[in-house]
Amino acid sequence: MRDDGYTTRQATPEDHPLFVSFFLTFEMPDPTPDLAWWTRFCQNACFIEQDGAAVGYGLAYKLDAGGYVMHCATAESARRRGVGRAVMEALAERLRDEGCTRWSLNVKEENAAAIALYRRFGLEVAFKVAALATMMNRLISSSSPFRHRCRSASARSPPAPAPVHR
Numbered sequence: 001m002r003d004d005g006y007t008t009r010q011a012t013p014e015d016h017p018l019f020v021s022f023f024l025t026f027e028m029p030d031p032t033p034d035l036a037w038w039t040r041f042c043q044n045a046c047f048i049e050q051d052g053a054a055v056g057y058g059l060a061y062k063l064d065a066g067g068y069v070m071h072c073a074t075a076e077s078a079r080r081r082g083v084g085r086a087v088m089e090a091l092a093e094r095l096r097d098e099g100c101t102r103w104s105l106n107v108k109e110e111n112a113a114a115i116a117l118y119r120r121f122g123l124e125v126a127f128k129v130a131a132l133a134t135m136m137n138r139l140i141s142s143s144s145p146f147r148h149r150c151r152s153a154s155a156r157s158p159p160a161p162a163p164v165h166r
């Protein structure tokens with residue numbers, strides 16, 4: 001147990017429903033990752049617990065010499081109580097143990113509380129990112145310059161987007 005009363009535990013595939021509850025707090029248009037995705041990535045995730053209940057969640061992984069924080073979430077009922085700090089500390093420790101010498105993440109620019117938290121960990125806004133999306137049927141429409149290249153892929157789901165790293 002940490003000094004603040006929180007405990008950190010490694011995520012497991014069985015935590016998928018718990019992960020989904022935290023993922024939905026991001027309020028993003030992305031589809032909710034399924035159990036197969038979670039099973040693949042849960043070894044990079046942890047939960048912060050208080051009195052046996054999860055109050056925070058984080059997922060980070062190593063990319064070359066750097067680490068990427070994909071998710072950092074706090075239960076709404078536990079906000080402003082140091083849970084975000086506990087998540088970031090757990091992720092930082094894991095990334096350091098894996099040899100990372102730097103880290104990065106993406107955050108919504110209107111999320112002032114998260115930006116303030118990340119700044120306390122030495123992170124600063126490096127650049128602004130725009131997320132672009134379209135429906136696959138638009139790519140294969142008769143007016144699209146990509147229709148011939150995309151037609152063979154139209155029956156398959158597009159691969160999960162990779163995070164932007166610079």
